[in-house]
Structures are given as C-alpha cells and as structure tokens.
Amino acid sequence: MSIESTYRRLVQEQYEVGSVKPEDLSEFRILRGASALVLAQKSKQYGDRAVQHANKGKGFLDRVKREETVEDKINRMSEALEESLNAQIYIRNQIGSLVGICVASVLISERSDKELKKLSKTRR
Numbered sequence: 001m002s003i004e005s006t007y008r009r010l011v012q013e014q015y016e017v018g019s020v021k022p023e024d025l026s027e028f029r030i031l032r033g034a035s036a037l038v039l040a041q042k043s044k045q046y047g048d049r050a051v052q053h054a055n056k057g058k059g060f061l062d063r064v065k066r067e068e069t070v071e072d073k074i075n076r077m078s079e080a081l082e083e084s085l086n087a088q089i090y091i092r093n094q095i096g097s098l099v100g101i102c103v104a105s106v107l108i109s110e111r112s113d114k115e116l117k118k119l120s121k122t123r124r
Helices: 005-015 022-066 072-121
Strands: none
Touching: 022 072
C-alpha cells in the first residue's frame, strides 16, 4: 500500500465520519512532511549506492588494461558492465524517491493554497 493510497483512505474515513477537525488536517500535513523526509533520505541512500557501483565499475575498467589474456579482459569488462547496470538501477530508485518527494510537496502546498483561499474569502 502506497503513502498516497493510505492518505486517501484516511481522508475518506474522516469525511465518512463527518467530522474533520483542523487538528486532523494538521496531522495529515505532518504525515506528508514526514513522508517527504523519509523519501529524501532514501533518495540520498540510492544516490550514494549508485556512486559506489559506478566507481567500482570504473575500477574494473582500469584493471582491463593490466590484464594479459583476452579472457581476463572480457571478465573484467563484464564485471564493469554489471556494476554499471547496478548503478543505473539505484539511479532509477533515486528518481522514484524524488518523484515521491515532489508529490508530497504538491499535496502539502495544495492544502495550504486551499486554506489560504478560504481565509481570504472569509475576510472580504
């Protein structure tokens, strides 16, 4: 179950009960903010792992020059390719986490924007 589906289910339950208090809305905003922080941490971890794999792949490619037999050179190149693909996987995971951060940010600002519009209408 994703964060978004959990959030939607919680909002649906609140509206079914018929009592949505401002404190509840603040709790939802806190949950969204916390989810953005968790996703930011994951994004950093994935990025760090991608760098590790990329550097390891570069190390394998540097060793290709020193190998004497063609078979050893091919083995090193295949290891480098494997590390490169692992780096790409972690980069994809990092992008997914960044998208999650963007979604959480939009949801936070959307609620804030609606509340600001509501406040400006009541003051007129």
